[in-house]
Amino acid sequence: MAADDEAPRDLFAKIEAAGRKAIVLTVDSAADRTAYRAKRLLEDTSLSRDPRYTFMSWDFYKELQNATSLPIIPKGIQTVEDARKAIEVGAPAIFLSNHGGRALDGSPSPVEIAWEIYKEDPDVFNEIEVYADGGVRYGTDVMKLLALGVRAVGLGRPFMYANLYGAEGISRAISLLSKEVTSAAGSIGLSDIGNINTSYIKLTSTQWNS
Ligand SMILES: Cc1cc2nc3c(=O)[nH]c(=O)nc-3n(C[C@H](O)[C@H](O)[C@H](O)COP(=O)(O)O)c2cc1C
Numbered sequence: 001m002a003a004d005d006e007a008p009r010d011l012f013a014k015i016e017a018a019g020r021k022a023i024v025l026t027v028d029s030a031a032d033r034t035a036y037r038a039k040r041l042l043e044d045t046s047l048s049r050d051p052r053y054t055f056m057s058w059d060f061y062k063e064l065q066n067a068t069s070l071p072i073i074p075k076g077i078q079t080v081e082d083a084r085k086a087i088e089v090g091a092p093a094i095f096l097s098n099h100g101g102r103a104l105d106g107s108p109s110p111v112e113i114a115w116e117i118y119k120e121d122p123d124v125f126n127e128i129e130v131y132a133d134g135g136v137r138y139g140t141d142v143m144k145l146l147a148l149g150v151r152a153v154g155l156g157r158p159f160m161y162a163n164l165y166g167a168e169g170i171s172r173a174i175s176l177l178s179k180e181v182t183s184a185a186g187s188i189g190l191s192d193i194g195n196i197n198t199s200y201i202k203l204t205s206t207q208w209n210s
Pocket of ligand 1: 026075097098099100101102133134135136154155156157158160
């Protein structure tokens with residue numbers, strides 16, 4: 001949003017009238033991005049980007065939240081400090097995400113962010129619902145995020161690519177992933193996935209210790 005933008009009350013009213021339960025607000029790509037791959041094919045990759053989208057602050061989040069009765073979930077939380085801040089400003093839930101690594105090269109993956117929160121302020125996972133997406137490809141990716149305290153994970157590109165085969169492709173992707181989650185749970189001796197915690201994952205690799 002631009003600094004002088006006001007909350008889009010008309011849009012919020014339409015979303016409420018449509019019976020939606022929540023609004024997800026992307027906060028991780030406030031500035032324009034450098035689309036390296038697209039640059040190989042297109043001369044101007046900023047064509048679809050809105051240069052006004054350069055303003056995002058917690059005050060503005062509060063302004064938006066005050067303009068609708070629906071909960072607004074910030075998507076793109078990347079630090080433990082912002083996770084805590086989201087709780088302070090009354091966010092109903094948070095979405096750990098780095099836009100699938102598409103917005104800023106080098107930004108942390110959700111599993112790294114979840115790990116940072118787990119190490120530095122684990123209460124976050126009990127005080128608020130935490131979701132995550134980005135790089136989730138296998139059942140074991142799902143398990144690691146759930147073990148750290150994430151409630152639900154999302155997938156972007158896997159379903160986008162599966163959709164090349166339409167509904168059949170999406171169904172196949174879902175069944176592959178759910179089978180992987182089930183077999184991963186079975187392999188670590190977990191009968192109820194709701195009981196997963198960090199005792200089920202080995203926290204000794206360089207990544208986990210950093
Ligand atoms: C082609 C494409 C377009 C996307 N556009 C948006 C967007 O407009 N807003 C947004 O919040 N996230 C957008 N995302 C990010 C996804 O919402 C999601 O965070 C990401 O794809 C998850 O990572 P994954 O693809 O590794 O599963 C986009 C992702 C892709 C692949």
